Amino acid sequence: MNDFNQPNPAAEGEAPPTDAALQAEPTVDLDARLAELSDAYLRAKAETENIRRRAEEEVAKARKFAVETFAESLLPVRDSLEAxxxxxxxxxxxxxEGVHATLRQLTSALERNRVVEINPTAGTRFDPHQHQAISVVPAAQEANTVVSVLQKGYLIADRVLRxxxxxxxGAA
Structure with a gap:
């Protein structure tokens, strides 16, 4: 027995295989295996290229038509203004009355597209991520809080648009 607990053919009276026999048979198997692996590699590479190309096409389409839903929701607003x-x-x-109705249409279209207004009330803590301070005035309220809103801001999907x-x- 050898180190791997396998019978040793030479020890049991069998003739060991010749070098030519060892090289000929595995070469055929290795060549077939190499051809099989090469074919599998080429197929996988082609499939990867196809997936990459399709993904690039999808991204291009998404960019091209990203505003399509938003634009569709604004068309009734334009129709109302033209009317x-x-x-x-x-x-x-x-x-x-028409201006109020059109404003409601516009507000609804913005909300459907996740555009939400930022309109802090007086006394709200100043948030530099959502507010832009135009001026600091002395006021009878806590320092660093909103006194008045000069222009509403807007979020789109939790990201500040304006x-x-x-x-x-300011400090009194």
Whole structure:
């Protein structure tokens, strides 16, 4: 027995295989295995290239049509504005009512597309990530809090699109 507990053919009276026999048979098996592995490699490489190409096409399409849903939701707002302009003798009350209706349409379209307004109330703690301080004024409230909003800000999917422009209280 050898070190691996396998019978040794030479020890049991069998003739050991010749070098030519050892080289001929494994070469055929190795050549077949090499061809098989080479074919599998080429197929995997081609499949990887196809997946990469399809992914690039999908990303390009997503970029190209990213605003499609948003634009579709804004079309009724445009239609309302055009309809308002088409009425030449509208009274100021009718125009005001139309403006309010159009603003509701626009607000709804923005909300459907996850655009949310930032409109802090007076006394809200100043947040430099969502607010932009235009001025600091002395006020009868805690320092570093919003006194007034000059322009609303907006978030899109939790990312600041435009910060709210605010006046902030300073130390009294």
């Amino acid at each position: 308002a302009l088409a009425i030449p003798n509208a009274t100021s009350e009718q125009v005001l 910060p709210a422009l605010v006046t902030v209280s």
